[in-house]
Amino acid sequence: MSNALADSLPEISIGSTQSPSELSSLIEQRLQLAYQQLGYQPIFLPLPSERRLRLVRSQALDADLFRLCDLQNAYPDILMIPVPLGDFTLKAYALSSKTLENWQNNPRLIVVHIRGFKMAEQTHFAGKRLEVASLEQAFGLLQQKRADIVLEDEPSATAYLATATDWSEGSWYAAALNSMAVCHILGSHLQHLAEPLQQLLSQPNP
Incomplete structure (x- = not known):
């Protein structure tokens, strides 16, 4: 996707880790491709772990890069995309x-x-x-x-x-x-993106 086209897409704010690694960078790349296919431009914001979760739960942030895949059991007010993105x-x-x-x-x-x-x-x-x-x-x-x-x-x-x-x-x-295993999470206000994101992330190359 061209930079000009990407810049014209509506933005999705995603809380990202303040301790980047090769794995977190690969997850960011994978999510960027998936969101762009759905017509959104993800903006990754490095934030403390606890704050990221709090902001997603309050819908001040659209999504969190990754969380433990069983986290939704403790926080029913978030949407877990049930596709492991890495271990x-x-x-x-x-x-x-x-x-x-x-x-x-x-x-x-x-x-x-x-x-x-x-x-x-x-x-x-x-x-x-x-x-x-x-x-x-x-x-x-x-x-x-x-x-x-x-x-x-x-x-x-x-x-x-x-x-x-x-x-x-x-x-x-x-x-x-x-x-x-870790999975991507969404704020509950983006429920309409949960199923299409799951389908794209389930593919080898979303």
């Missing part, structure tokens, strides 16, 4: 491999993750939970030894650590916890 593996990151040994049963550990990150919120552990606004803050606390564990999905953490100048390969350790 995210949750990992625990630490400064030493010893810290990761049986860490979920250690009540002395401080475990940090981004506020509103559902995969981490659903993870149970004996230590103290600390929520922050960004990966920079989370890994900063880890580096300063003010936290013992960072919980983050592998694509986002890998992308962040690869570009962070104060983290070098081998200066951190990680352990995989679980893997969950």
Whole structure:
């Protein structure tokens, strides 16, 4: 689609991650093609995870790039497009491999993750939970030894650590916890787009 034609389409506002990765970029590309086929131009807005969900629920934002596919069970006021767009593996990151040994049963550990990150919120552990606004803050606390564990999905953490100048390969350790599928969500005011989006996203190349 030409830029001129795309610019003339009505816009759809989509909350996107503030921790971009190769997978999130691929999901954005896939959604852009699907929305343009339906006659809309998606505008991706990087926002904190918790705020994205809140804005979609209040219809101040049209859609969210992705959420756990089972999220609609907890939030019936959003529309989940039931097509998995990828799998995210949750990992625990630490400064030493010893810290990761049986860490979920250690009540002395401080475990940090981004506020509103559902995969981490659903993870149970004996230590103290600390929520922050960004990966920079989370890994900063880890580096300063003010936290013992960072919980983050592998694509986002890998992308962040690869570009962070104060983290070098081998200066951190990680352990995989679980893997969950993510799906695109819409605000309830866009119910008319749910079925056609599902059909397009179900195709290999929407």
